[in-house]
Structures are given as C-alpha cells and as structure tokens.
Amino acid sequence: MKRILVALSTVALLSMASAQPFVWPSAWTSADASEVVMGGTFRDYAISDPRTFNPFVSAEQNQVVDLADATTLITQGPDSDEFIPYMAESFEVSEDGLTVTINVRQGMKWSDGEDITADDFYLTYLAETDPEVGSNGYDSWFIAGAPIVGELVDDYTLRFVFPTTDRTALPVLAISPAPDHILGEIYRSGGAEALKAAWGTDADISETVWATAFVPVEYLEGQRVVFERNPYFGEWNVDEQGTALPYMDRYVVQTVESTDAALNLYLAGELDAYSPANLDEVGVVNQAINNGDIDATLLPNVAPVASSQFIVFNWNKASDPFLQSTFRNVKFRQAMSHLVDREAIVELVYGGSASPMWSNVYQVNEFWVNDDVPKFPFDPERAAALLAEIGFGETNANGILVDGDGNELSFTLATNAGNSQREQLVQIFADAAREVGVEVNVEAIDFNLLVDQLLSSGDDRPFDAILIGLTGGSRVWPFGVNVIPCGTNLHMWNTSGSCLSAQETLAEELYFKGRQTLDTDEALQIGYDIQSTLATLQAQVYTVSPLSHYSWLSTVGGEHPDGLINDQLGSRQLPLTFKRD
Amino acid sequence: MFAYIVRRFINLIPTFIGATLLAFLISQLVPGDFLTQRALEPNVRPETIERLRTQFGLDLPWPVQYVRWMGSLVQGDLGLSFSSNQPVTNLIISPIRNSMVLVVMSLVMLYAIAIPVGVFSAVRQYSAADQIVSAVSYFGLAIPNFFFAQVLILSLFVIRSWTRETFGYNDLLLPVAQMTSSDYLDWPWYRQWWDIFVHALMPAFVVATSGIAGFTRVLRAQMIEYLSSDFIRTARAKGLGQRSVTYKHALRPAIIPFVAGIGGILPVLIGGAGLVEIVVSWPGITPTLLEAISRQDIYVVLGLVVITTILLMVGNLISDLLLAVVDPRIRYD
Structure with missing residues (x-):
C-alpha cells in the first residue's frame, strides 16, 4: 500500500503542460488487449427506477448519473486504495497540508461538445454546499463542523482550503462535474428551487449533457434507461494500446421490481450479468449453466459484503438500573459474544456462505481489517464463568441466572421484522443463551421503529438490545464519524452524550488522531488500535458477514482480475467491458 | 335523476375528506419517516437530517x-415526491397507464373465457x-396469483429446455419479465404494440384466472x-331453439349483476394487478406503491389513494346508475 502523502507529492510532480488523455491501466481488467472486441451492448439491471436526471436531488440513491458510472476529479482504481488524478491532470498539496490546488485536465468535453472546465466542478461545489439544494453530498463538505472552502482560480484551476488536516478530506475531491452552461445558468437565474426542479425524468433527454462514457438516450419510466457511447469520452480516455474508450456502443440498464425478476431475465438470456443474492440463487444459476440454458461464468462466495451485523446493548436505561449496570459491564458483553455461535450461524442461516466477523471494519476491506483483535468466540463455559465473575453464579427455579439480589438475567433482543436471516440469527443466539441460563426474549419489529429506538437519546432509551447492521464507509478511513466519537447519533450503545468507559474515550481519541494522520501506514496502525479497543469493549457484538456472488454471460469480457472482484470494488469497469461476438 | 346525481356528488365530499x-x-x-433510514448512514450528520425534515x-x-x-390538492396539485423532488402527478401517470394495459387485457380475457365457460357448464350441468x-x-x-405467475415462468423455462433438446429451438415462448423488449424504442408503433401485447399475455392471464x-x-x-324458470319453459314451448333460449333469454338476465358491476371495474383498472406486477417486473401501480410505502414517500402513496378513492366513488355512482338502466324496478327520482 502506497502512502497518500507519497501519492500526493508524486502527483504534484506530474506534468501539467499539455492535454493528455487518461490511460486506463491494464491492471484493471483481466482481458488481454488482443481479446477486445469493439461494439455491442451490455445489458445490466437496477432494482429501482432512476427517477431523476438531476445530480443534486436529495436522497435518491439510484440516479441516472450513478448508473452511467460518474466520472470524477480524482478516483480510486480497484487495484489500490490510493487516489489518482482522473478528470484532474494533477493536484498539489500545500506544505501545511491544508490547501489543495487542482489542475483540471484539458481537452475534456461534455456530450454536447462544450468544454469541461473548472467552472463545472465549481458548480458542483456550490450546489452541494447550498443547504437549500439539499444534496446528498452536503455533509462531506464539512470537517468537524467546519466547512471546506472552494475557490475558482481560473478556467482550469480550482483550490480547496481545508479547515484542518484530515485524511477523510481527500474523497471529497472525488467530485463529478455538472454542466455549468446548462445547470449553472438555471441555478444562477432561478436559485436552488429552479436547480432542484431541473432535469426530472420528464425532461427532454436530448437536452441533458454528460461527461460519462455512456450518455442516456432513451428513458422508459419503470422499464429501462438506454445509454450510448459518448463520442467525446474517447478523446480523453484510452486503454494502454491507445484505443479510445469505451469499447461498447450501448449500455442498457433494465429496471426490475425484484431480484427474482432480474434472475429470471438473466436465465432468459436478457441480461449480461447478475449478482446472485444468496446461495439459493447461486444454485439456480449453477443449474442453468449445467443444463446449458445459459453459457456463463459463476463466482460464488467471493468475499464478504460491505456491511456489518451486530448486537448492541443499551447503556442508557435509567428506568431499569439492574439491566443498565449489567449492559455497561464489559464482562457481560464479552460473555454475550461467547454465546454467539458464529460457525452455526454461518452454516444454518447462510448455508456456509458467510464468514465470522470480529471487528467493526467490514471484512471486505482487507487492508484495514485487524485480524488480531481480541476475540470472544463461541464458548458457553467461558461465558458462564464470566457471568459468574460478575455475580451471576446461581440459577433460580426457572433456570434463569440471578444475581445476589435475585434479579433475573433476562432481556429482550429486537431485530427488524421481515429479515428472515436476522430473525434466525437472534433465535440461535437466544437458544445458546438459554443453555447457560440467560433468558433472551426475541422480538421482530418494524425497521423504522427499530431505528427510532436505536437513535433515541437521553438517560432512558426504550430498548434492551438490538441486532442491526450498518453499511457505507470509505476505503480511506473506514471508521464512521457518527459511530465512534461519544455523543454522535450512531454511537448507539451510549447516546448519553459523553463517554462512559475508558475504552470509549480511547477509541474517540484514536479516531480523531487517525483522521489527522495522512501517512497511511501510521493511520493503519491507529485503525488497528481502534479495532482492538472496540473489540475489547464489545459495545457492538459482531456476528457474521454474508458473502457476495457474481455471474456474467461468457460473451462479456473485461472483468476485474482475480482478487479484485468484491462488494466494494464491483466486478468490472464499464469503459473496459466488451462483448465477444 | 339529475338531482340524484348532484346529491350523490355532494355526498362524495365528506366521504373523500x-x-x-x-x-x-x-x-x-407508521413509525419513522422518509428520512429515518438515512439517519443510519454513518456519514450523515443529524443536523442535516433535521434540516431536510x-x-x-x-x-x-x-x-x-x-x-x-x-x-x-384542491388546486389539483398532489404534492412533491421526497425521493425525486418531482410532482407526484408525473410519477404516477405512467404506472397507472401501464397497469391499465394489464388490467384491460385481463378483463378482456376474463369475459372472453368466463362467459362461454359459465354458460357451457350451466347448460351441461353435472356432466363430466x-x-x-x-x-x-x-x-x-x-x-395465489403471484405463485401462479412463478409456476408459469418456471414452466416457460422447462418448455425451453424441451424445445431446445427436441427441436434445437432455444428461445422462450413468452417473455418472463418486464413490459417491453430492450429494442422497443427502435421499433415502429405496430411492433411496439405487439411487443407489449406479448409481454402482457402471461401476467394478464394470471390476473384473469382468479376472476375467471x-x-x-x-x-x-x-x-x-x-x-x-317459467319464462324459459314458455320460450321452449313456443318452439325457440336451444341457442336462442340460452343466449337471448337466459344469459341476458343472468348477466345483469355483472353489467351493474362494471362501475366497480374503474378502481380495479387503476388498482393494478397486485403482486403479479412485482413477479414479472411490470412497471405498474403495485411496485410504485410498495416502493413509496417502504420509503415512506407519503405524498406518492396519498396521490395513489386519492386517485383510487375518486375512481371508487365515481365507479359506485356509475354502478348505481347502470342498475337503474338495466333494472326497471329501480328508480332514483
């Protein structure tokens, strides 16, 4: 792993003199240059309709610009966590590390032939930082509440001033341009409301412009978006042989209402790729391949998904001092971890297609995962011993452990109704707990109600324990700003506003120290320490992480090389994908 | 009659409210709101959630x-969708239209199959x-429709295996999902209509089965x-043929309740075809409604409720009026 600092200084030395195309490394594809076929259509799918062409409209995860694989100033390739200049020609970091000057690549064009300049990125900055626009990107422009300030220096130069040195700041520069000559005009004349109202799906698609490899040409609501090759993309994107990208002519994204429908379309040969959601679907795809229904590649059990799954205990339960003090006891939580039979969960709930999880970093993020964190694996005897150490040595007539005052060790564990895997998981835990005399009352409740309980704050919150998961996070600093510092809203075991244990305080200190550490190796060490601290604390008892699966028709080439396919990296770069005849 | 209609319309207002x-x-x-799920994203600040709220x-x-x-609403504005910042009207027109295609086709199938079959089994009562x-x-x-749709999809795959091995024909007889083919927009209008028709055949049949x-x-x-009944015996005594007795004299009164019920079809038309739409990925009302419900995009949900309520009320009114037309004993004056 290269260091970010080294990367920044190397980048700073790069030539800025002339307009050079970006060369897509051959390391990003498993295909040999001689295999590549030009033309063809890649037929993909999305579970929900994109519903807007507007890149700034809030809360819509599945925007057209995302389907088209947004192009950004800087980017991360699948082979390295390092940021490299992409739509930027280069960037320079000031000596104090607070100012980043970006030289925008020259020679890039919008799909209508207009030049892409610094103004287009500056528009993104202005719109995303305007609270009235309500863009999803808004929060990324603040570090610890202080704003990152952008400045338009000239047609091809931008400057960003950061309030503090912060390794999480770099990803914010992975911004996409927005066409200043169209959306900028609308924004300047009509303000935030006009900008938000622009480019809905009722817009004339021919009036929208794009920087991406493929541009949308047809949109059928609820059915599909058809993209065609952007003729200007190849002018600044080439492969190592100098061939203009993308290889294909068309990219079609079918909207499906369920993964079942997508699977049916894949089996019917109407989609070029499909990611089976579970082992049952892997079996169906496998059978279709064996029967000769489809000629395809199947990669089952590739890597853990980019999400976590854990049990969290409520430390703020003033109305029940017994449970509150029990939940705050680290030995209790370690005992609970000893009662999570991860191997059984992997086998019984996921049919073997999952792996045990010990740390708060998603396992797919191998670089950051500390394999040596303290572990409390399934061991009922050890659990019973730990519980005895904190006063639960005897059972009552009901077979439930009691303390010296006769308080029964009994609590409710809730998870979201409708998630059958989580419901099974909590049941396996409850059964194991019952064996040692801990009564766990399993409850499946509505997801939003669960989230409301979890995010409630104060001294007396309305739950005992919850099984839930988190997604999101970056490859630069995989620790959530809302999770580790005390007093943040996803510091979900304790929302009293202050740290209640030494390990919480330590984890918080390490978190801020790590963010200010630009050297990746040093940051990694700090990240390891955070994981060890939190693993000892067991504020969140991690369970298992399901594995992801991939499949694509044999006519499709250009997927990532082995080892670079997973839930975080995806399976291919769209411009490097091609269709065999 | 006119006064009755006016009275009915006035009565609709409190019902609608x-x-x-x-x-x-x-x-x-329902617990939570549209923004609750965003609050679980590790990098979204609580103050942002509050500001959006x-x-x-x-x-x-x-x-x-x-x-x-x-x-x-009284100004004809159904509000904005939270998730896409677009007027709800824009978002629900296309699903309503798509669902109507499916429902109209299934109704045609329903009548085309059910009437002859019903008459047939009445005339040949207790026969094999x-x-x-x-x-x-x-x-x-x-x-259940959604299950029947899955069974038919599976059957189509099984038939494909068979045709491939027997005739070397490796295409599915009917599409298994979606409303149009991926080249749809490149085709002339008659081929587009045919494409939708072929895609609708299987789901429309599934929807029709329970009705049939x-x-x-x-x-x-x-x-x-x-x-x-006596009048049929009289008709036969007059020497009328079996065909005339069955279709002219018996079927006409027998079908009156269905004619009167046609008004009730209106809300069904836009009510969508239910879970079948999810199974075959038909871009109709059910997927739109379910997605809006799961996201708690409430104005989209309410927009669909409003349209359904209005059509239900108008449909009921039409039913009542039709009853008066087909049954001389009913008068509203």
Missing part, C-alpha cells in the same frame, strides 16, 4: 401537514365437462336458476 384523512392518519401512525415539512404537526396537502370446469375453477380461485374462476361459478348458478 374522510378517506384521505384516514389515509393520512395511518401514514402518520424542515425542508420537507415533516417537522410540522400532522394536522398542519394534512391541511397544507389538502390545500394544494362441467365437473372439470368446476375443478379448474376452484383451482383458479385457490391459487369466480365469474364462471356465479354465472353458472345464475344461468341454472334462469334456465329452470
């Missing part, structure tokens, strides 16, 4: 939200053919009753 109020109230009883008006007490929404029709009808009534079953059973019972 009551229905929308109830729908709004239920949407408020204010922008969307979700921080206001629900009666205020209702009155605001009602205020824009009648027993088979009854058995199939009960099967159609009992099997119920319709056939009721029509059979009605027909049997009329076929044994």
Whole structure:
C-alpha cells in the first residue's frame, strides 16, 4: 500500500503542460488487449427506477448519473486504495497540508461538445454546499463542523482550503462535474428551487449533457434507461494500446421490481450479468449453466459484503438500573459474544456462505481489517464463568441466572421484522443463551421503529438490545464519524452524550488522531488500535458477514482480475467491458 | 335523476375528506419517516437530517401537514415526491397507464373465457365437462396469483429446455419479465404494440384466472336458476331453439349483476394487478406503491389513494346508475 502523502507529492510532480488523455491501466481488467472486441451492448439491471436526471436531488440513491458510472476529479482504481488524478491532470498539496490546488485536465468535453472546465466542478461545489439544494453530498463538505472552502482560480484551476488536516478530506475531491452552461445558468437565474426542479425524468433527454462514457438516450419510466457511447469520452480516455474508450456502443440498464425478476431475465438470456443474492440463487444459476440454458461464468462466495451485523446493548436505561449496570459491564458483553455461535450461524442461516466477523471494519476491506483483535468466540463455559465473575453464579427455579439480589438475567433482543436471516440469527443466539441460563426474549419489529429506538437519546432509551447492521464507509478511513466519537447519533450503545468507559474515550481519541494522520501506514496502525479497543469493549457484538456472488454471460469480457472482484470494488469497469461476438 | 346525481356528488365530499384523512392518519401512525433510514448512514450528520425534515415539512404537526396537502390538492396539485423532488402527478401517470394495459387485457380475457365457460357448464350441468370446469375453477380461485405467475415462468423455462433438446429451438415462448423488449424504442408503433401485447399475455392471464374462476361459478348458478324458470319453459314451448333460449333469454338476465358491476371495474383498472406486477417486473401501480410505502414517500402513496378513492366513488355512482338502466324496478327520482 502506497502512502497518500507519497501519492500526493508524486502527483504534484506530474506534468501539467499539455492535454493528455487518461490511460486506463491494464491492471484493471483481466482481458488481454488482443481479446477486445469493439461494439455491442451490455445489458445490466437496477432494482429501482432512476427517477431523476438531476445530480443534486436529495436522497435518491439510484440516479441516472450513478448508473452511467460518474466520472470524477480524482478516483480510486480497484487495484489500490490510493487516489489518482482522473478528470484532474494533477493536484498539489500545500506544505501545511491544508490547501489543495487542482489542475483540471484539458481537452475534456461534455456530450454536447462544450468544454469541461473548472467552472463545472465549481458548480458542483456550490450546489452541494447550498443547504437549500439539499444534496446528498452536503455533509462531506464539512470537517468537524467546519466547512471546506472552494475557490475558482481560473478556467482550469480550482483550490480547496481545508479547515484542518484530515485524511477523510481527500474523497471529497472525488467530485463529478455538472454542466455549468446548462445547470449553472438555471441555478444562477432561478436559485436552488429552479436547480432542484431541473432535469426530472420528464425532461427532454436530448437536452441533458454528460461527461460519462455512456450518455442516456432513451428513458422508459419503470422499464429501462438506454445509454450510448459518448463520442467525446474517447478523446480523453484510452486503454494502454491507445484505443479510445469505451469499447461498447450501448449500455442498457433494465429496471426490475425484484431480484427474482432480474434472475429470471438473466436465465432468459436478457441480461449480461447478475449478482446472485444468496446461495439459493447461486444454485439456480449453477443449474442453468449445467443444463446449458445459459453459457456463463459463476463466482460464488467471493468475499464478504460491505456491511456489518451486530448486537448492541443499551447503556442508557435509567428506568431499569439492574439491566443498565449489567449492559455497561464489559464482562457481560464479552460473555454475550461467547454465546454467539458464529460457525452455526454461518452454516444454518447462510448455508456456509458467510464468514465470522470480529471487528467493526467490514471484512471486505482487507487492508484495514485487524485480524488480531481480541476475540470472544463461541464458548458457553467461558461465558458462564464470566457471568459468574460478575455475580451471576446461581440459577433460580426457572433456570434463569440471578444475581445476589435475585434479579433475573433476562432481556429482550429486537431485530427488524421481515429479515428472515436476522430473525434466525437472534433465535440461535437466544437458544445458546438459554443453555447457560440467560433468558433472551426475541422480538421482530418494524425497521423504522427499530431505528427510532436505536437513535433515541437521553438517560432512558426504550430498548434492551438490538441486532442491526450498518453499511457505507470509505476505503480511506473506514471508521464512521457518527459511530465512534461519544455523543454522535450512531454511537448507539451510549447516546448519553459523553463517554462512559475508558475504552470509549480511547477509541474517540484514536479516531480523531487517525483522521489527522495522512501517512497511511501510521493511520493503519491507529485503525488497528481502534479495532482492538472496540473489540475489547464489545459495545457492538459482531456476528457474521454474508458473502457476495457474481455471474456474467461468457460473451462479456473485461472483468476485474482475480482478487479484485468484491462488494466494494464491483466486478468490472464499464469503459473496459466488451462483448465477444 | 339529475338531482340524484348532484346529491350523490355532494355526498362524495365528506366521504373523500374522510378517506384521505384516514389515509393520512395511518401514514402518520407508521413509525419513522422518509428520512429515518438515512439517519443510519454513518456519514450523515443529524443536523442535516433535521434540516431536510424542515425542508420537507415533516417537522410540522400532522394536522398542519394534512391541511397544507389538502390545500394544494384542491388546486389539483398532489404534492412533491421526497425521493425525486418531482410532482407526484408525473410519477404516477405512467404506472397507472401501464397497469391499465394489464388490467384491460385481463378483463378482456376474463369475459372472453368466463362467459362461454359459465354458460357451457350451466347448460351441461353435472356432466363430466362441467365437473372439470368446476375443478379448474376452484383451482383458479385457490391459487395465489403471484405463485401462479412463478409456476408459469418456471414452466416457460422447462418448455425451453424441451424445445431446445427436441427441436434445437432455444428461445422462450413468452417473455418472463418486464413490459417491453430492450429494442422497443427502435421499433415502429405496430411492433411496439405487439411487443407489449406479448409481454402482457402471461401476467394478464394470471390476473384473469382468479376472476375467471369466480365469474364462471356465479354465472353458472345464475344461468341454472334462469334456465329452470317459467319464462324459459314458455320460450321452449313456443318452439325457440336451444341457442336462442340460452343466449337471448337466459344469459341476458343472468348477466345483469355483472353489467351493474362494471362501475366497480374503474378502481380495479387503476388498482393494478397486485403482486403479479412485482413477479414479472411490470412497471405498474403495485411496485410504485410498495416502493413509496417502504420509503415512506407519503405524498406518492396519498396521490395513489386519492386517485383510487375518486375512481371508487365515481365507479359506485356509475354502478348505481347502470342498475337503474338495466333494472326497471329501480328508480332514483
């Protein structure tokens, strides 16, 4: 792993003199240059309709610009966590590390032939930082509440001033341009409301412009978006042989209402790729391949998904001092971890297609995962011993452990109704707990109600324990700003506003120290320490992480090389994908 | 009659307010709101959630939200969708149209199949053919549509394996999902119509089956009753042929309840075809409604409720008026 600092200084030395195309490394594809076929259509799918062409409209995860694989100033390739200049020609970091000057690549064009300049990125900055626009990107422009300030220096130069040195700041520069000559005009004349109202799906698609490899040409609501090759993309994107990208002519994204429908379309040969959601679907795809229904590649059990799954205990339960003090006891939580039979969960709930999880970093993020964190694996005897150490040595007539005052060790564990895997998981835990005399009352409740309980704050919150998961996070600093510092809203075991244990305080200190550490190796060490601290604390008892699966028709080439396919990296770069005849 | 219609329309107003109020109230009883799920993203700050909540008006007490929404509704504005910032009207027109394609086709199938089958089993009561029709009808009534759709999809795959091995033909007989093919927009209009027709065949048949079953059973019972009545005996005594007796004299009165029920079809038309739409990925009302419900995009949900409520009320009115037309004993004056 290269260091970010080294990367920044190397980048700073790069030539800025002339307009050079970006060369897509051959390391990003498993295909040999001689295999590549030009033309063809890649037929993909999305579970929900994109519903807007507007890149700034809030809360819509599945925007057209995302389907088209947004192009950004800087980017991360699948082979390295390092940021490299992409739509930027280069960037320079000031000596104090607070100012980043970006030289925008020259020679890039919008799909209508207009030049892409610094103004287009500056528009993104202005719109995303305007609270009235309500863009999803808004929060990324603040570090610890202080704003990152952008400045338009000239047609091809931008400057960003950061309030503090912060390794999480770099990803914010992975911004996409927005066409200043169209959306900028609308924004300047009509303000935030006009900008938000622009480019809905009722817009004339021919009036929208794009920087991406493929541009949308047809949109059928609820059915599909058809993209065609952007003729200007190849002018600044080439492969190592100098061939203009993308290889294909068309990219079609079918909207499906369920993964079942997508699977049916894949089996019917109407989609070029499909990611089976579970082992049952892997079996169906496998059978279709064996029967000769489809000629395809199947990669089952590739890597853990980019999400976590854990049990969290409520430390703020003033109305029940017994449970509150029990939940705050680290030995209790370690005992609970000893009662999570991860191997059984992997086998019984996921049919073997999952792996045990010990740390708060998603396992797919191998670089950051500390394999040596303290572990409390399934061991009922050890659990019973730990519980005895904190006063639960005897059972009552009901077979439930009691303390010296006769308080029964009994609590409710809730998870979201409708998630059958989580419901099974909590049941396996409850059964194991019952064996040692801990009564766990399993409850499946509505997801939003669960989230409301979890995010409630104060001294007396309305739950005992919850099984839930988190997604999101970056490859630069995989620790959530809302999770580790005390007093943040996803510091979900304790929302009293202050740290209640030494390990919480330590984890918080390490978190801020790590963010200010630009050297990746040093940051990694700090990240390891955070994981060890939190693993000892067991504020969140991690369970298992399901594995992801991939499949694509044999006519499709250009997927990532082995080892670079997973839930975080995806399976291919769209411009490097091609269709065999 | 005119006064009756006016009176009915005036009566619709409190019904409409009551229905929308109830729908709004239920949407408020559900825990959380549109922004709850975003609050679980590790990098979204709570103050951002609060700011968006204010922008969307979700921080206001629900009666205020209702009155605001009602205020824009009377001006013909169904509100904005939270998730896409677009007028709800834009978002629901296309799903309504798509669902209507499916529902109209299934209704045509329903009448085209159920009327002859119902008449047939009444005329040949207790024959082997009648027993088979009854058995199939009960099967159609009992099997859930979404499951039947899955069974048909599986059958199409099985048939493909068979045709491939027997004839070397490796295409599916009918599409298994979606409303159009991926080249749809490149085709002339007649081919586009054909494409939608082919895609709709299987799901429309599935939707029609449960209707066919119920319709056939009721029509059979009605027909049997009329076929044994005095006026039919008189008709036969006059020397009328079997065909004329069955279709002119018995079927006409037997079908009256269905004619009167045509008004009830209106809300069904836009009510969508239910879970079948999810199974075959038909871009109709059900997927739109379910997605809006799961995201708690309440104005989209309420928009669909409003349209359904209006059509239900208008449909009921039409039903009542049709009754007066087909049955001379009913008068509204």
